[in-house]
Amino acid sequence: xxxxxxxxxxxxxxxxxxxxxxxxxxxxxxxxxxxxxxxxxxxxxxxxxxxxxxxxxxxxxxxxxxxxxxxxxxxxxxxxxxxxxxxxxxxxxxxxxxxxxxxxxxxxxxxxxxxxxxxxxxxxxxxxxxxxxxxxxxxxxxxxxxxxxxxxxxxxxxxxxxxxxxxxxxxxxxxxxxxxxxxxxxxxxxxxxxxxxxxxxxxxxxxxxxxxxxxxxxxxxxxxxxxxxxxxxxxxxxxxxxxxxxxxxxxxxxxxxxxxxxxxxxxxxxxxxxxxxxxxxxxxxxxxxxxxxxxxxxxxxxxxxxxxxxxxxxxxxxxxxxxxxxxxxxxxxxxxxxx
Amino acid sequence: xxxxxxxxxxxxxxxxxxxxxxxxxxxxxxxxxxxxxxxxxxxxxxxxxxxxxxxxxxxxxxxxxxxxxxxxxxxxxxxxxxxxxxxxxxxxxxxxxxxxxxxxxxxxxxxxxxxxxxxxxxxxxxxxxxxxxxxxxxxxxxxxxxx
Numbered sequence: 001x002x003x004x005x006x007x008x009x010x011x012x013x014x015x016x017x018x019x020x021x022x023x024x025x026x027x028x029x030x031x032x033x034x035x036x037x038x039x040x041x042x043x044x045x046x047x048x049x050x051x052x053x054x055x056x057x058x059x060x061x062x063x064x065x066x067x068x069x070x071x072x073x074x075x076x077x078x079x080x081x082x083x084x085x086x087x088x089x090x091x092x093x094x095x096x097x098x099x100x101x102x103x104x105x106x107x108x109x110x111x112x113x114x115x116x117x118x119x120x121x122x123x124x125x126x127x128x129x130x131x132x133x134x135x136x137x138x139x140x141x142x143x144x145x146x147x148x149x150x151x152x153x154x155x156x157x158x159x160x161x162x163x164x165x166x167x168x169x170x171x172x173x174x175x176x177x178x179x180x181x182x183x184x185x186x187x188x189x190x191x192x193x194x195x196x197x198x199x200x201x202x203x204x205x206x207x208x209x210x211x212x213x214x215x216x217x218x219x220x221x222x223x224x225x226x227x228x229x230x231x232x233x234x235x236x237x238x239x240x241x242x243x244x245x246x247x248x249x250x251x252x253x254x255x256x257x258x259x260x261x262x263x264x265x266x267x268x269x270x271x272x273x274x275x276x277x278x279x280x281x282x283x284x285x286x287x288x289x290x291x292x293x294x295x296x297x298x299x300x301x302x303x304x305x306x307x308x309x310x311x312x313x314x315x316x317x318x319x320x321x322x323x324x325x326x327x328x329x330x331x332x333x334x335x336x337x338x339x
Numbered sequence: 340x341x342x343x344x345x346x347x348x349x350x351x352x353x354x355x356x357x358x359x360x361x362x363x364x365x366x367x368x369x370x371x372x373x374x375x376x377x378x379x380x381x382x383x384x385x386x387x388x389x390x391x392x393x394x395x396x397x398x399x400x401x402x403x404x405x406x407x408x409x410x411x412x413x414x415x416x417x418x419x420x421x422x423x424x425x426x427x428x429x430x431x432x433x434x435x436x437x438x439x440x441x442x443x444x445x446x447x448x449x450x451x452x453x454x455x456x457x458x459x460x461x462x463x464x465x466x467x468x469x470x471x472x473x474x475x476x477x478x479x480x481x482x483x484x485x486x
Contacts, residue, residue, distance in 0.1 A: 051449065052449035053449075054449075147446055147447075151442075151463065152442035152443045152445065152446040152447075152463070153419065153442070153446060154413050154414075154416060154418065154419045154438070154441070154442035154445055154446070155419060155422070155438060155439060155442040155443075155463060156413075156418045156419045156420075156421055156422015156423065156425075156429050156430060156435065156438050156442075157419075157422055157423075157426075157430070158360075158365075158422065158423055158426045159423075160360060161357070161358040161359065161360060162357045162358065195344060195346055195349040195350075196346035196349065196350060197349075197350065197353065202353065202357060205353040205356075205357065209343075209344070209349070212340070213340060216340045240356065240357055240358070243356060244352075244353065244356060247356075248340075248344075252340045
């Protein structure tokens with residue numbers, strides 16, 4: 001009997017791993033947004049001295065990995081594993097960004113849910129006693145994502161009101177056994193959910209049912225109430241998806257409105273930054289968690305946070321073959337103290 | 340969850356809650372910018388005619404000038420801003436066609452001149468050329484048969 005498994009989708013971590021340090025670098029646009037003071041570094045331009053956007057994204061991964069180690073006062077040889085992934089084909093941002101680290105590496109693909117996926121798996125590995133320190137990280141880049149998933153940047157086309165803006169950046173956390181917190185106490189792993197949305201310019205609507213399902217499962221499995229958390233935050237549903245997720249939960253008798261927010265809504269000012277429905281991409285939830293939310297947790301403004309990163313699991317090929325967009329969401333409960 | 344949507348119910352619901360594009364203002368902007376682009380073309384036509392060129396030469400040279408201007412503005416990162424404002428107004432004229440060739444050429448240069456720029460240059464404009472030529476052949480056959 002798996003005694004740490006509670007309910008259908010949740011695990012309770014008896015010896016919760018703690019977040020030893022976080023690091024986040026973002027692009028120039030994110031660096032002008034409402035959370036600009038919470039990031040470690042704002043890169044000066046999209047290429048950051050490289051000759052392609054893909055190389056710039058790998059550089060983000062490389063530099064954020066170095067930064068998070070420096071902040072955790074650890075060296076590469078003290079890291080047992082690094083768990084990372086991104087949006088590019090075959091996860092090249094992580095593969096190339098981390099190839100010189102000489103740290104055992106697991107590559108993950110959870111689309112924009114990768115930050116919660118890596119923290120989930122990393123926490124299980126640390127809690128299981130298989131590792132002392134693990135780095136969990138992810139990245140995305142507006143230009144490389146547009147190139148792979150949409151149209152050339154200089155093509156004179158219009159974005160729809162429901163479209164989202166891929167965040168340029170990378171976020172990382174170091175998970176350690178013991179430590180002074182914040183702690184990862186529960187993990188709720190999401191199922192793939194597809195309600196038939198085919199519009200790649202309305203990812204929020206494609207992912208919202210998955211987010212609602214995971215949040216509902218978390219409260220059902222743990223028996224907790226939404227007011228247990230100071231903040232329930234989804235990854236990149238954007239304005240449209242956030243509203244849909246909230247209403248699906250409400251129709252199921254779960255009212256989270258008073259403490260609900262979305263990283264994609266938080267990271268940009270939709271009025272002045274022309275980002276339509278909000279931010280998206282792996283780095284959206286990763287940098288908001290590693291920057292803003294972690295800061296709020298360590299300063300004591302937040303005590304308990306349910307972090308639910310959301311991903312859309314389609315590819316350009318599946319979209320061209322008229323397939324709908326499956327969504328996924330993974331939840332991680334982060335507590336400032338052990339109580 | 341207890342209450343869940345069927346795919347049909349969900350797509351109807353999403354349709355309701357998603358904000359719509361502003362049809363009237365978008366059409367108006369497209370009309371104005373598309374009109375201005377055509378005016379600029381007309382300006383060159385009149386100018387070239389006044390220099391005494393014949394009408395075939397005038398239309399060829401005007402097209403070349405308009406394509407050059409659109410390619411230049413694409414390279415200077417300006418045409419996408421015009422397109423964001425004008426929508427179809429700057430896509431439909433020949434300048435939009437130039438933009439759709441130059442923008443992928445710029446984007447895929449990082450994968451080399453042959454398999455990157457050369458191969459990907461027509462990812463947007465390619466279908467227009469293919470089906471444009473196909474329909475011109477069909478039109479040609481019909482013309483041949485009825486005359």
